[in-house]
Amino acid sequence: MQHIYAVEKAFLIDFKRFERYIGQHTAAPVPLSSNWQALLLSASSLGVSEQLSAVNTFLHQSLTYMPDSMLYGVEDYWASPAELFARQKGDCEDWAIASYISLRALGIPDAQLRLVYVRAQVGPANSGLSQAHMVLAYYPDTEAEPLILDSLIQTILPASARTDLTPVFSFNSTGLWAGSGNQKSRQSATARLSRWRDLVQRLELQGVIL
Template sequence: MGTFGHSHALRAIALACGIALLLPAISLRAATLDSSGSLEIASRSTEPFGLIAHPLSFGGLYEKWRGVERKLDDERVQLALCDGDRERCAAPAALQFLAIVDNARERDGRARLGQINRAVNLAIRPMSDLAQYGEIDVWSSPLATFYRGAGDCEDYAIAKFAALSLAGISPNDLRIVVMRNSILGEDHAVAAVRLDGHWLMLDNQRMAMVEDSYVRNFRPLFVIGRSGVMKYDDAPLIAAAPERDVVPSAALDLAAQPGMIPFAN
């Protein structure tokens, strides 16, 4: 894919997200986050997938995220005002978003993360930017996405990122990851949360959360978080696991948690 410093790459990820959401379920099962097998990572960092990443201070993706951050700052004020007086709040999208955060706060650990993953997945209809805006590189803020009720993969990821933050997840444990699907040749964005030292992927294409060690057929490209946008250094392809591998008990346990019913759009 190269760097997001080119508008072509930005258009590619947005279009790919929208297309991926509309594929038949069988294709999604083959290409999305796969919970079979295990991944051996030789050199680990504190970022998802244990790979080294370096900050970006320019380029298309950097500018996109800066724009999202400014919108997030504005929406935090709106959410705070609505939270202080919900009866007079005139923004249905804000009330819907706050309700998701409220429900998550009543839970702990994986159940809290799973509640947000499931609730956001159900609140937003999959729709490409091209179909929704007539463009293919639109990154929407959470309330804008909830107002429209539709979005593509990065819109889901941004909404989860904001909801998890409001629900009490530390910025140190919260990321958005952009990956390339090696089967479909498309890019995909997910939210990622670190719990008990392990990074869990919150994907709009499924309800069950999957640990980064069990992700298959994706190449991590970029990671976004407290430090801004970072690019993975020559990230290796996460190859498909052999068919003989057995689904690990940890992944099965994740699927059994509240709000983590296996799902595919």
């Protein structure tokens, strides 16, 4: 299980480099990285719906929520899967990014996945209160309603059922979109989003090539 190749040939995980990073950043070896590799291997033969469910369940069962301020000493840090698994703790962005990379590694094309920055409703529907949040959207095809994978709830639901979420923008490794529409920005997420650009650079050093 040294490498997992996606259908998109440009995508590769070098698990030797991945585990080397984890070994350098945790006091004692943890099985989470090995369990993730086993998940990707076992799910590689499944249908897409089962892959979504397998990745979603694994992350919900394996990770504990902790804000960036406590983990990294900053208000907002987008952790890589290696950083997330070394600590076994993270926030919504870390969870969504790990979901995205897991599904890419299973061969789901980038065009069918978007990381979505949203405002999530807090409290009663009429409270008007919301907080920044990130989820992962899977599009069965370009015209279909996306399914939402979310660290807040384990059930995967269509976007229309998530009335508590208001999209602000979405992106993947090839594009950037405003709101919930399909109007693609002329600039890529790597060009526009400094945290994504920084994350992509760290991913490459840790063995994940988008």
